[in-house]
Amino acid sequence: MARQQRHRADAVDNTPWAWVTVVFVGSCLFHLLTYGVRDDHFDRISRARQIVQYGELPFKDFFDPGFFLTLFSSAAVQATFGDNLLGEAVLNVGAFSAGFTLTFVLLLRITRSLPLAVLITGLSVAVGPRFYDYDKVFFYPLGAFLCWRYSERTSISNLVLLAVGTATAFWFRYDNGLYIACAGIVLLLGIHGTSAAFVRRIGAYVMVAVLVSLPCLLFLQVSGGVPEYARQIINYAARESNRTSLFHLPDLKIDNSAPLLAVKSRSGYPVKVRWTDGLGAAERVALEERFTLAEPVLDGGRTWWYRLEDNSVENVRRLIEDAHIEDTAFIDRGTAEVMSSEPLVAKLQRFVPLLRLQILPGVFSRANATAMLCYLFLVIPALGVLVIWWNSRRRWSTSARQREAARGFSLVTLCVLIDVFILREPFAARIGAVAPPLVILGTWVVGQLVLVPVEPARASEARLGWSVAHVLLVAFVGFGTLAVWSDKLSTMGVTPVPWREKLQRLAASPPSVALLPSGRLSGLVRYARECTGPGDRLMTTWFAPQLFTFASRGFAGGMVSFFGGHWSDTAFQQRVVSRLEEQSVPLVFIEKDTYGDFRRDFTLVDDYLNTNYQVAGESSFGDPYATEDGYRVLSRNRVPSNLTYESWQLPCFR
Known part of the structure; x- marks a missing residue:
């Protein structure tokens, strides 16, 4: 078993850079194709534009909740790419891809399995963080990566990297830096204990973080004052915690009227319809029902996005010839065929109708999916603590046990703070950004239970058990990842024409x-x-x-x-x-x-x-x-x- 583990470690050491590149490039392409900006994102983009176009400064000329470097980063790409959204897209996609690549690297170290690392990374992507949360998607995995790097080699250079990463995260968004700092302190305490070495290292950690922060502090003092910076942040944080119900758990809404079993309707195809001028809302709704146009989303003016449930030639032909429809997109008007692809899950359901069967739809509904995932994310840190306690009872070498416990406790600390202060209402908007560190911790928990040293007499049995578990995990995680991704890849932003149009826009x-x-x-x-x-x-x-x-x-x-x-x-x-x-x-x-x-x-x-x-x-x-x-x-x-x-x-x- 030990030889097999060394073989896996050697294989990982020989392949990571090629796969790191593949994951990074793949993430860039995927997130560029699916890039979209929500209302909340413009809260930052418009502030950054104020810097570029008017020469105004945060805290001095306009109020800011503590997104200091976030605003200046957006301002920098606006100054480079122009008064448009292309620079912001490059910044967001790059940070997303770097964060998910770091997640992949940590998962690869934990699982010692390339397929599992790729698939679990894919699942964390599929949770769907919003692009304005790019700082969280990048800095949380970076903080975990730097903590684990220091635990592997407790050098001054690694400590400096951890301090620089902490300070940078703080100035992008102050709470990100505080969470990573707490994780770093727990790591140093776990490795060095209460010895003099801990005091020296914590002093060096704080000193480097302060030195890195000096340019930002001096800038703030000159342009408005550090006390004003603190006042605006404290005021915003107090109001926001009251508004978003801090420490409130998500509600599970059970529909008692729902049947025990139900048959799910077939998925639709994304299409765009521009209605004629003067069409009333009631008439539009009636036409939507007539042509099976579901899930209407206004795209601007008289143009709407829909999911077309009936893509038969007869229905599509009636749709494009209707006098109330001025134009359509994603429909070949010559052949009356829908151009967008059908999700993989929908294809499977079409060939295997049994897959459309829903068990307890009143419980396992889409509305409850986010709440259930939130509860899972809340439980994972507790499981991490239990695993650390369990490891303390095993016959490991003291140094190995101490190093692994320090890693686990640092990641648990980071995830607990994220659960408490970030994972709150509205949960659907926040859950994607916190997924990477919690997925890393959850994988570490499973890895500690499966990938552990065993006695030589049980090596063959353990090897067989790991092989079976590995195949089952790859199959289970792979199907789930493919199913979720297929739904994402069938959306409006993946086909070539909208992709080119999106870049132009x-x-x-x-x-x-x-x-x-x-x-x-x-x-x-x-x-x-x-x-x-x-x-x-x-x-x-x-x-x-x-x-x-x-x-x-x-x-x-x-x-x-x-x-x-x-x-x-x-x-x-x-x-x-x-x-x-x-x-x-x-x-x-x-x-x-x-x-x-x-x-x-x-x-x-x-x-x-x-x-x-x-x-x-x-x-x-x-x-x-x-x-x-x-x-x-x-x-x-x-x-x-x-x-x-x-x-x-x-x-x-x-």
């Missing part, structure tokens, strides 16, 4: 409204872009940071969004009002459904708007989910408009 300046996370604000974006000047600022009273990026305008008052009561203390509101008085802000947009929250949290700002602005009009801006007067437009007093925007009969200030 990412490189467009200003960004195309086709890249909006939702088409709801496309009309508002066009109005803001066409009816204000390049030097004007805009203000929204709700969370809509994407408006500033797509309209190519700055946000006013140092607030990219008024949301969750962040920075609503009196002193902060006074600074917002002071900035509004100094800036050119011809238009303010109010979402009437959320205006009550804004008025309650930001009383001083609301009073300023009531005194200095007048109602210019109300409109839906073509948002199908808003009423005809869902958005209110305010214009500045005594600033005459020179044009009228015909589409909505609203004033223009160009």
Whole structure:
């Protein structure tokens, strides 16, 4: 058994760089093909744009929750690639790929199995982190990798690397650095105990981290002051913990009315439909039912994404010939065939209908899948502690047991902090970013139970058991990974035409409204872009940071969004009002459904708007989910408009 383990280790040592390259390149291609930007992402992109286009600085000129290097990294790629989203895509995809490659390297060391490492990495990718969480996807595996590297060779150079990684993570996002620092301290304590060596190493660790942080600290002190930096972070963290229900467990919603068994409907094919102008919502819904167009998602204007459930030639022909449909995409109009591919799972279900059978659909529903995965992620650190305790009872050498325990405890510490402070509501938005470190820890737990030294008399039995377990694990993990990935790869972003179109859209300046996370604000974006000047600022009273990026305008008052009561203390509101008085802000947009929250949290700002602005009009801006007067437009007093925007009969200030 020992010889076999040495053979596996030698094989891993001989092959990693080739496979590391394959995993990195494969991840880059996959994430570029599936790249998409959500509303929350523009909270950072718009702040970074403020740095590049206006020379403003975080904490001094606009409020920031502690994303110091995150903003400057986005600003750097915007300055390099232009006022578009291509640079952000390169940054996000590169960080994602580096993080998943580090995850693969650690999994390879744990499992000593190339197939398992690849498949488990694929599963962590399939959980689906959001691209604005690229810092977590990169720094959590990096922290685990640097901790384990130090445990293998406790050199000063490895300690310096750990300290540099910790400090860099901190300045990208302060809590990331704190979590990695706690894991690093636990690692040093586990390896060196309470000896003098521990004191020297912890001192060196802190000293290097502080030295690396000096440029950032000096910059902050000169541009606004470190105390102001701390105040804004503390205020944001306190509000956010209350808003997102820290320490709240996910709910499992069981549908008691659901049957014990059910037959799942067949998966659809992604298509795009542009409806004719003037089509009402009720008529559109009726046509969707007629042509089996499911899961509608507004892409902008009159264009919607769907999953076509009936791809028969007869149904597709009726669809493309209908007078209410102006155009389609992913459909060959000559042959009336759908061009997008069918997911692998759907193909298997078509040939083996039994696979469409669902057991207890009221329990094992898609809505409960995230909650169940959350509970699994919460249990994994506890299992890690139990495994460490179990290892302490085995007949290992003291040094090997101590090193493995230190590794385990450092990773458990990192994962516990992530579980407590990151894995909270909304769980679906956060679970993907925390998957890599928890998958690493979960694999380590299983590896400690399976891949352990055994007595020579049991070597043959252990070898057979590992071989069987290895085959079963590869088959099980492989099928699950393939099933999830096939569903992802059948989506709209993988076919060649959309891929080329996506790159062109990412490189467009200003960004195309086709890249909006939702088409709801496309009309508002066009109005803001066409009816204000390049030097004007805009203000929204709700969370809509994407408006500033797509309209190519700055946000006013140092607030990219008024949301969750962040920075609503009196002193902060006074600074917002002071900035509004100094800036050119011809238009303010109010979402009437959320205006009550804004008025309650930001009383001083609301009073300023009531005194200095007048109602210019109300409109839906073509948002199908808003009423005809869902958005209110305010214009500045005594600033005459020179044009009228015909589409909505609203004033223009160009």
